[in-house]
Amino acid sequence: MELDLAGAELKAVLNRLRRAQGQIAGVIRMIEEGRDCEEVVTQLAAASRALDRAGFAIIATGLQQCLTDIEDGRKNGEDRDAMRARLEKLFLSLA
Template sequence: MTNTHSPSAPQPADRLVANRLKRAQGQLAGVIEAVESGADCREVVQRLSAVVGALDRAGFLIISHAMQDCLSEADEIEGATGRASGAEGGAKLSLDEVEKLFLSLA
């Protein structure tokens, strides 16, 4: 993710992504353990599905934050040039709104 702040100070969005990726990493370790112990294929596939879902959610989070950054930058540029900014009525979308919009397209 693009981080315009100090590289030594993780931003809240970076922490959220890292937490989701760590969760996926833990789930993947569970898949490997299940395979190595000869677990039932249904259990392995179910655990693998959880890993894929966690990675997808992390990817969507990264993209939604990037979209929010782009919207913020566009608002700043439009404000500096005197053009109207934001959506209808000038209201800026919240991060949750941007994420929901993106997920509705997936």
């Protein structure tokens, strides 16, 4: 299954990933500077949420595309149960 993000979706996902990248860089700096544990964990949690949201946006787009593919009859030889199992595995990887 190829991922085809539309312009707005792509921009939103990339923004979330860049935010997470900046937060992770900040966490690294904070650890190197010996900053307070609570501050470090707070920033780490924010980065984790940003990554989760990006992942969920990608999965939601993938689900939408898969449903469209099924409706259009373009399953590329993959049966409905196999596709469902694969999407379930992707979704659970973020849970």
